[in-house]
Amino acid sequence: MAHSNCIPSERFLDATSEPQRRLSPIHGYELKPLVSLEEAVRPFETLIPNIQAYVWTATGNCEQPKDGLTLDESAAVYLYTMECMYRQLNSALRSEDRQQLVPYFSYLKLFLTALWKLNDVQDLVFRGVKANISDDYPKGKRFAWWGLSSTTTSLDVLQTPTFLGESGPxxxxxIQCFNGKMIQNHSQFSKESEVLLLPCSYFEVMGNMKQGADLRIIHLKQIEPPVVLIQPPFPSIVHPEESTSNEKIIMTSSNLIERQAIGRSGEIGSLYDIRTDQFVxxxxxxxxxxxxxxxxxxxxxxxxWVDFHNSQKETFDNLNIEANLKLALMTELLKVEESAKYLKQTKANSHTVRTTFIYNAKTKREDLQISIEGLHEYFSSHAFENPDxxxxxxxxxxxxxxxxxxERIVEKHDDVKRTEDALKAAFANPAFSISGNADLESLKISFSGDILIENCPGTIDGVMQVCQNVPSMLKSLNDGxxxxxxxxxxxxxxxxxxTKIKQNITRMVKEVSKQIxxxxxxxxEQINDEQRKLNDFLDEMNSWKEFLDQEWxxxxxQKLSDFNKEELKLKRELSSLLVDIRSNLxxxxxxxxxxxxxxxxxxSSQSIGKFFEENENIKAKIQTLKKN
Incomplete structure (x- = not known):
């Protein structure tokens, strides 16, 4: 294939073209028959001049299609990557007038059939805008991007002057996506790692942070929409005996479950019990x-990203912990490994500065090709017979x-804010000097994670240097x-x-609803807040220890000890219920x-509030001592 190399930056920077209003779902195109690309473009020949010439170019460059696509399917993807096509198609996809999309139905049928047949990309991808549009994406917002969204797996690409650059708003x-499509093998720009997000992809804003003076970083997680926003071009799963040349067995994202490793070891083929979130x-x-x-x-x-450990919810959200894994962690059904201890470092009192800088590097992805003939010959019968x-x-x-x-313990609450503000400034500008800044020089620094850091640095600059060296340190871990x-x-x-294994597997699995x-x-969150109040109260009492009765x-x-026991008891009760619900018991x-x-x-806050009311005399005594 002869391909151009300079991909237009517009495709990666057009998020401002997405409508903020909800549009009608897309349907009707899936009823069209599959036809050749030449025939599929005829309904919009008057909308795109010389479209048949572009079809001639696309088909000529796709005579040896990859990934199991037909020539017409591959050429349909190639045609989309040409400037004449993607702008017009996305304009129609993003239009409130769904009639504008009708001329493209036959092409959409062919094009989306091709995309559906490509393997899903489940990875972190990037796109951007040369403007500050962060106010349109508050944390917690859920929304659809109605058009096809071009993204890249390379952050370096977006930072080049042709794309986002490194200055200006x-x-x-x-974006953590679950069904992106790598179109590199079928693109006019074959050297670019372009991952295409399907029309009507649905997202939740997990974080919205300021990075320096001009850059805003928005963390999105792709999620299933509440309703079907676009019909698939053909049924999601096709059995082998029903498949045709235009259909193959594929797995939809709803059939797959992601679980973060958080220090746990596994391999392709490892067995898992989703009811207990444990490896078997x-x-x-x-x-x-x-x-x-x-x-x-x-x-x-x-x-x-930077986590200030103000709440466990904030920590989980920053790390994009999936809802049901989050539940297993909160109830301690799943114990956190030492390498992931930063997940459970919520502040115990209001005088603690605890901030974690988390550096994440992804290297490779491995996927089992389930549809390849002969896989079942390697199966172990014990795996199918194990009820766990x-x-x-x-x-x-x-x-x-x-x-x-x-980490640092300070005397006043104002000192916490001042130190955290200094840390924010340091992280926003890694060249920021901490020399002479007493708030930062006195910080205790510790490391956790997947790489053993033998010589722990004592400065933020040293930490940044360690992170810069991570790619070279990776070489010694599992062949890089x-x-x-x-x-x-x-x-x-x-x-x-x-795989046609004749085994009656009746394990019932039911996930707990997100609302619960x-x-x-x-x-x-309430428990952590109330525990913090008790610890703060005891710290304040210790400041006046010589003037207060020992019985107080x-x-x-004793209240703190009872509190911790009741919390543990609650976790055990919830974790037991969680397993029973997932097992449909x-x-x-x-x-x-x-x-x-x-x-x-x-x-509860009601119970702790009552405790403080019943012991108001202790607070009154401390207030009197302060006045004197």
Missing amino acids: RTLFN MGNLFNDVLPDSFIRRHDNFSASY VTHVVIGIIWGVNVAATF KGQPLTYILYSLKQIAER VDRIENIF FDLVK VKESKMIELIDNFSKHPC
């Missing part, structure tokens, strides 16, 4: 798989997380891959069905009942 989108001993395969069954590709990207197994690892995203935690960051899980039952996860998250100290210490209503009655729990 800019907005960078970091053993492997799907009884022998080493030939390389032909595993697709490997480079997946390098690097990013960082619900899922199998069929994909791994490799890389490293390196976390540097800065690093450590598993994310596991892609697929149902054991569906594997059996797809959010309510439990709010409960643990014994009372507050009890209904969600049991957990809802517990949540509804939390105001009566010893760890």
Whole structure:
């Protein structure tokens, strides 16, 4: 194929063209028959001059299509990457008048059939805007991008002057996608790692942060929309005996589950129980798989974020922890490994400065090719017979997380804010000097994560230098891959069905609803706040220790001890309920009942408020001592 090399930056920078209003879902195109590209473009020949000439160019450059696409399908993708096509098509996709899309229906049928047949890209990708549009994307907002969105896996590409550059008002989108499509093999610009997000892709804003004077970084996570916004061009799963030349077995994103590794070791074929969020001993395969069954590709990207540990919710959101994994972590059904201890470092009192700089580098991705004939010959029968197994690892995203935690205990709450502001300034400008800044020079620094840091630096500059050296340190970890960051899980039952294994797998699996996860998250936020109040109260008492009765100290210490025991008891009760709900042994209503009655729990704000009211005499004594 002869391809051009200079991709137009406009495709990666057109987020401002997306309508802010909700549009009508897209349907009707899927009813069109599959036709040749030449025939598919005829309905809009008057809209795009010389379109047949562009079709001639596209088909001529796609005579040996890759990825199992037909010539017309590959050429349909190629045509989209030509300037004549993508601007017009996206204008129609983003129009409130859905009639404008009708002339493109036959082309959409061919084009989206091609995209649906490409493997899903589940990775961090980037796009941007040469403007500050951060106000349009507040944290928590959910929205659709109605057009096709061009993204790149390379942050370096976006930072070049042709694209975002490094100065002036800019907005960078970091997007965790689950069904992007790598179109490099079918593009006019074959040297660019362009990942195309499908029309009507739906997102949630996970974070919105200022980086320096002119740059805004918005973290997006692709999620399933509440309703079907665009019909697929053909059924999502096609069984082998029903497949045609234009259809192949593919897995939809809804069949796949992502679980972050958080220090846990696994491999392709590792067995997993989604009900307990634990790995199960053993492997799907009884022998080493030939390389032909595993697709490997480079997946390098690097990013960082800063966590001030004001709340566990904030920490989980910053790290994009998936809702049901979040629940397993909060209830301690899943214990945090030492390498991921930064997940559980919420401040215990109001006089602690604790800030973690987390550097994330992704290196490679591995995916099991389930549809390849002969895979079942390597299966272990024990995996299908084990009642503890619900899922199998069929994909791994490799890389490293390196976390540097800065900590200091201060006397006044104002000192906390001043130190955190100084840290924000230092992280926003890595060249920022800490010399002479007492707030920063006295910070204790510790490291955790996937790489052992033997000589812990004592300055922010030193931490930044360590992060810059991470790519070279990676070379000694698993042949340069690093450590598993994310596991892609697929149902054991569906594997059996797809490969015609005659095994009756009846394990019931039910995920807890997001509404319940959010309510439990709010409960643990409340628990952390009340624990902090008790610790602050005890710290304040210690400042006047020689003037206060010892029995008062014994009372507050006992309350803290009882508080911690009740919290642990609640976690055990919730984790047990979680497993039972996921196993379909009890209904969600049991957990809802517990949540509804939390105001009566010893760890609730109501209970702790009552404790402070009953012991108002201690506070009154301290206030008197302060006045004297």
